Amino acid sequence: MRYSGFRVIAEALTGHKGWKPVWRDPDPQPEYDYIIIGGGGHGLATAYYLAKEFGQARIAVLEKGYLGGGNVGRNTTIIRSNYLLDGNEPFYEFSLKLWEGLEQDFNYNAMVSQRGIINLIHTDAQRDAATRRGNAMIMHGADARLLSRDEVRQMYPWLNFDNARFPIKGALMQPRGGTVRDDAVAWGYARGADQRGVDLIQNCEVTGMRIENGRIKGVETTRGYIGAKKVGVAVAGSSSKVMAHAGMRLPIESHVLQAFVSEGLKPLIDGVMTFGAGHFYVSQSDKGGLVFGGDIDGYNSYAQRGNLPVIEDVAEGGMALMPAIGRVRLLRTWGGIMDMSMDGSPIIDKTHVEGLYFNGGWCYGGFKATPASGWAFAHLLAKDESHITAKAYRFDRFLKGLMIDEKGQGAQPNLH
Amino acid sequence: MIIHHPILGPRDAQEFVYLGDASLIDRPDGMTAGVEVFHDYLYNRTNPAGEHQELWYHEQGDRSWLVVTRNTVTHEITKVELARDVARSRGRTK
Numbered sequence A: 001m002r003y004s005g006f007r008v009i010a011e012a013l014t015g016h017k018g019w020k021p022v023w024r025d026p027d028p029q030p031e032y033d034y035i036i037i038g039g040g041g042h043g044l045a046t047a048y049y050l051a052k053e054f055g056q057a058r059i060a061v062l063e064k065g066y067l068g069g070g071n072v073g074r075n076t077t078i079i080r081s082n083y084l085l086d087g088n089e090p091f092y093e094f095s096l097k098l099w100e101g102l103e104q105d106f107n108y109n110a111m112v113s114q115r116g117i118i119n120l121i122h123t124d125a126q127r128d129a130a131t132r133r134g135n136a137m138i139m140h141g142a143d144a145r146l147l148s149r150d151e152v153r154q155m156y157p158w159l160n161f162d163n164a165r166f167p168i169k170g171a172l173m174q175p176r177g178g179t180v181r182d183d184a185v186a187w188g189y190a191r192g193a194d195q196r197g198v199d200l201i202q203n204c205e206v207t208g209m210r211i212e213n214g215r216i217k218g219v220e221t222t223r224g225y226i227g228a229k230k231v232g233v234a235v236a237g238s239s240s241k242v243m244a245h246a247g248m249r250l251p252i253e254s255h256v257l258q259a260f261v262s263e264g265l266k267p268l269i270d271g272v273m274t275f276g277a278g279h280f281y282v283s284q285s286d287k288g289g290l291v292f293g294g295d296i297d298g299y300n301s302y303a304q305r306g307n308l309p310v311i312e313d314v315a316e317g318g319m320a321l322m323p324a325i326g327r328v329r330l331l332r333t334w335g336g337i338m339d340m341s342m343d344g345s346p347i348i349d350k351t352h353v354e355g356l357y358f359n360g361g362w363c364y365g366g367f368k369a370t371p372a373s374g375w376a377f378a379h380l381l382a383k384d385e386s387h388i389t390a391k392a393y394r395f396d397r398f399l400k401g402l403m404i405d406e407k408g409q410g411a412q413p414n415l416h
Numbered sequence B: 001m002i003i004h005h006p007i008l009g010p011r012d013a014q015e016f017v018y019l020g021d022a023s024l025i026d027r028p029d030g031m032t033a034g035v036e037v038f039h040d041y042l043y044n045r046t047n048p049a050g051e052h053q054e055l056w057y058h059e060q061g062d063r064s065w066l067v068v069t070r071n072t073v074t075h076e077i078t079k080v081e082l083a084r085d086v087a088r089s090r091g092r093t094k
C-alpha cells in the first residue's frame, strides 16, 4: 500500500525522503488521438473518464502552468444541485451523484463532505420561488427541504434574524450539498488519468491551432507542435483567448471573482449558507477558517486579483448576517478568472472546426460541475454526440432563443 | 479603480455601473441586418486580455455614459471619453 499509517510513521523517522511523485512528468509525443487543453478540474476529469469510462487511449492533457493551479485550486469548494431549469437540474444532479461515489471511484480522499447547504429566505415571494425550485429539484431526483424560521434558528441561533431590511424567514435546504477539498479533486483525477496512461504535460501553453480544410490537425505549444485527431478545450477563464486561435468569438466575458478566508475559529457553521440578498455566502473549513465570498467584481478582467469595493461589500454582507464575526480577522483574499456566459449557463459542444470541441462558460459555479462536465465532455469527444444530461449546453442556443437563464438577467454576463 | 471623468474629474469606479464592450454602441440596423448579425452583436464578444474599450454608466453621478479604455490584465485606465462623443465620431447622430 502506498499510503498507510505505518508509512507515515516510517517516513517521519527517515526525514520524509521516501515519498515518490504521484504521477509521471512525460515529454509530449508527436501525436495523440485526444488532446485536452487545460489541466484544471474539467480537463483532468475529461481525460480520466475518456480513459476509464470510454476506453480511449493516446490522450494528453496540456497545461500552461502546473496541474490544478487555476480555478480548481482557488474556489470556495461548494457542491450542490439546486437549480430550477430543465436544461440544468439533471446535469447538476448527475454531477452530485458522481461526487457521492468519486472517492471510491478514483481511490483518493477528496474530503467530500455533504454537510448541507441552505439558501436564506426573507420575503413571501422568495419563499414561493424557493418552494418552486425545491419542487423542481425533487422532480429531477434531487433532495430539497423548506426550513421554517425556527428550524434555521435551531441550526444557527446567532444569525441576525431581525435585520430590518432582510429579516430571516426560513431557508431552502439541500441536505446532500456540501463542500469538497478542491485541489484533492485535481490530484485524484490527475493520478487516476496518469495511471491509465494519460500524458499530463505541464508548462505547456497552447499558442496556436493548426486547422486545415476545416479540420483540426494539432496545436502549437510552448513545447513545440503536437498533432491530434481530436482537441477538447477546457480552459475556463481563458476560453476566449484559446478559441480565438480557431477564429471564434464566444458568448463569454472573463470576470474576476474574489474569495476570502478568516483566521481559524472554533466550530461555528457546520454547513454551507448563502445570503443571496446580501451578496454573501459562507462555510467553515476543517481548519476552522470561515471561507466566504460574494459577487464578481463586475468588469472584464484577466488579472486574477480583484479590487477593494467588493471586499468591503462582502464584509458588509457578512456583518449584516452574522454580527458575531465583527472582530474576526481576515487571513487572505484572492481572485480567479471566471468564464461568464451570456445566460449564466455553460457550453459543452462541437465547433465549426471538425475535431475541435469546447467546454466552458462555467461562471462562478463550475467546481460542482467538475465530474459531470468531465464525463459529458468525454462522452462528446469519444462518441461525437452530447451526453443526455448536457444536451442543452449548445452554442446555438443563443441563436435559437433556447437560453438557460436561471436568473432571468438576459445577455449581461456580470449580472448572472 | 479611479475613472477620470471628462467633465467631473477623478471618480471612484464604485459610482459607476458596468455594461461591457463598447462595440455595443455599433448596433446593427434592425430593419436590414439579418438574424446572424444581430446574434453576433448581442451575444458574442472579443473579450480580449489587454486593452479593452468598455461602457461605464455614471449612475451615482451625472448619469453620463462613458467609453473607458482599460487594460483587462492590469486594470490600468488609459483613456476616458463621453460615449456621446465616441458615437458621433463613428457617424451616429446621438
Ligand SMILES: Cc1cc2nc3c(=O)[nH]c(=O)nc-3n(C[C@H](O)[C@H](O)[C@H](O)COP(=O)(O)OP(=O)(O)OC[C@H]3O[C@@H](n4cnc5c(N)ncnc54)[C@H](O)[C@@H]3O)c2cc1C
Binding pocket: A037, A038, A039, A040, A041, A042, A043, A062, A063, A064, A065, A066, A067, A068, A069, A070, A071, A072, A073, A074, A075, A076, A077, A078, A079, A204, A205, A206, A207, A234, A235, A236, A237, A238, A242, A257, A258, A259, A293, A334, A335, A336, A337, A338, A362, A363, A364, A365, A366, A367, A368, A369
Ligand atoms: C474565488 C472563486 C470561488 C469559486 N467558488 C465556487 C464554488 O463554491 N462552487 C463552484 O461550483 N464553483 C466555484 N467557482 C468556480 C470554479 O472554480 C470554476 O468554474 C471551475 O474550477 C472551472 O473549471 P476548471 O477547474 O477546469 O478551471 P481551471 O482550474 O481554471 O482550469 C483551466 C486550466 O486551463 C489552463 N490554461 C489556460 N490557458 C491555457 C493554454 N493556452 N494552454 C494550456 N493550458 C491553459 C489554466 O492554466 C488552468 O489550469 C469559484 C471560482 C473562484 C475563482
